Amino acid sequence: MAEQPLAYFNGDWIPMEDCKISMDDRGFRVGDAVFEVDRTFNGTIFDLDGHMDRLFRSLKYTRIDPGLTREELNAITLEAVQRNKHLAPPGGDFNVRQVITRGRGVSVTEKAQATVFVGAYPMNFSRYASLYDEGCHVVFARTRSYHPDSLDPKVKHQSRMNFVLAELEASDVDPNSWPVLLDLDGNISEGTGFNFWIVTDGALRTAGDRAILQGVSRKAILELAENLGIPVILEDIQLYDAYTADEAFVSGTSHCLLPVSKLDNRPIAGDVPGPIVKQLLAAWGEKVGVDIVGQAQSQAGIGS
Numbered sequence: 001m002a003e004q005p006l007a008y009f010n011g012d013w014i015p016m017e018d019c020k021i022s023m024d025d026r027g028f029r030v031g032d033a034v035f036e037v038d039r040t041f042n043g044t045i046f047d048l049d050g051h052m053d054r055l056f057r058s059l060k061y062t063r064i065d066p067g068l069t070r071e072e073l074n075a076i077t078l079e080a081v082q083r084n085k086h087l088a089p090p091g092g093d094f095n096v097r098q099v100i101t102r103g104r105g106v107s108v109t110e111k112a113q114a115t116v117f118v119g120a121y122p123m124n125f126s127r128y129a130s131l132y133d134e135g136c137h138v139v140f141a142r143t144r145s146y147h148p149d150s151l152d153p154k155v156k157h158q159s160r161m162n163f164v165l166a167e168l169e170a171s172d173v174d175p176n177s178w179p180v181l182l183d184l185d186g187n188i189s190e191g192t193g194f195n196f197w198i199v200t201d202g203a204l205r206t207a208g209d210r211a212i213l214q215g216v217s218r219k220a221i222l223e224l225a226e227n228l229g230i231p232v233i234l235e236d237i238q239l240y241d242a243y244t245a246d247e248a249f250v251s252g253t254s255h256c257l258l259p260v261s262k263l264d265n266r267p268i269a270g271d272v273p274g275p276i277v278k279q280l281l282a283a284w285g286e287k288v289g290v291d292i293v294g295q296a297q298s299q300a301g302i303g304s
Contacts, residue, residue: 007119027101129300135261141166194252198245247274
């Protein structure tokens with residue numbers, strides 16, 4: 001049996017497979033939990049401050065006390081990578097995950113100790129490595145995003161049944177598709193763990209942050225675009241805008257950004273990947289000192 005990564009779990013470092021919660025834990029009972037997913041480049045976590053900022057905003061909003069300071073959780077996260085660095089294959093990197101639940105209890109009024117998990121494990125590039133060249137198929141699901149008046153999407157929470165339903169609907173169209181949800185007004189909001197973008201007449205267009213998660217990768221792309229002089233428009237985007245776009249892509253922690261080749265089985269009219277996607281990927285790779293596409297395809301055994 002392969003060596004298990006070590007993870008931090010409620011004060012101890014134990015094999016990840018031994019991290020188990022009680023059936024009474026509110027994270028299991030009602031999804032009363034927040035989380036983050038980070039990744040490394042050359043063993044260094046990308047924008048750890050951005051992830052910690054978002055995590056502690058989520059904790060503050062949901063009134064979960066992790067029992068740890070930001071500095072302590074930051075140090076634990078870095079230690080998780082160090083403890084497992086020997087598990088990464090040559091040229092590989094890590095995903096890092098922090099999950100914090102309110103702990104055991106029937107009611108939020110019960111005083112409970114939070115459940116805290118921090119784990120680092122070698123990245124699996126196989127799902128998306130080929131998509132940098134081929135593009136992914138986005139399917140717009142019927143299930144809608146949570147309205148911000150019900151559950152603010154800026155909180156990275158575990159109450160994600162709408163994402164599950166969207167994945168099921170999209171898989172009925174294409175088992176390998178990437179589901180994207182609309183908001184209650186029919187505007188494109190976000191994917192099930194990623195943000196969605198289009199390019200029209202050389203300008204990036206993506207939803208504002210009222211009804212989407214404020215993605216760390218989204219923030220990185222906004223910064224890259226500013227440095228490259230690429231115009232960015234934050235606005236409501238309808239299906240018409242996506243179907244008629246010059247380019248489309250998705251952004252997320254592990255893959256950074258992937259071109260889209262089809263939207264609801266409608267081919268993108270332009271090249272895949274398009275010039276803006278290529279420009280952003282090259283700039284991102286230069287920023288982190290990694291050939292993002294080359295690493296993913298090499299680790300997935302593509303072209304070797």
